Amino acid sequence: MANLGQLAEQHIRQYESHLTQIDGLIARVNKAPIPAEVHDEFVALKEKRDVLAEEVAALRRKPIKDWRKEDIPLAGLGPMVMWGIVAQQLERLVERLGV
DSSP states (O other), X not given: OOOHHHHHHHXXXXXXXXXXXXXXHHHHHHTSOOXXXXXXXXXXXXXXXXXXXXXHXXXXXXXXXXXXXXXXXXXXXXXXXXXXXXXXXXXHHHHHHTO
C-alpha cells in the first residue's frame, strides 16, 4: 500500500495530466478564429482552467505533513469531476469549430 506522500503525489500527477490535456484543447481552439457566439463560452472555460490550475499549484505547495489520509479520496473525487466537465466542454467546442 502506498504511503500518504505517494498517494498525494499520485493525485497531483493526475491533475497535472488533465491540465495538460485541457491546455492542449485550449491551444487547438486558439489556432482558429473564435466566433463571437462562442467567445464568452471559451473565456469561461479558460477561467475554469485557471481555477483548476491554481488548485493543483496549491496542492503542490501543501507540505506532506499537512495532508491527512482523509484528504486523498476527497481530493480525488470532486476535482476530477470538474476536470472531466471542463475537458468535455472544450472537446465539444473543438468539434464545433472543426479544429
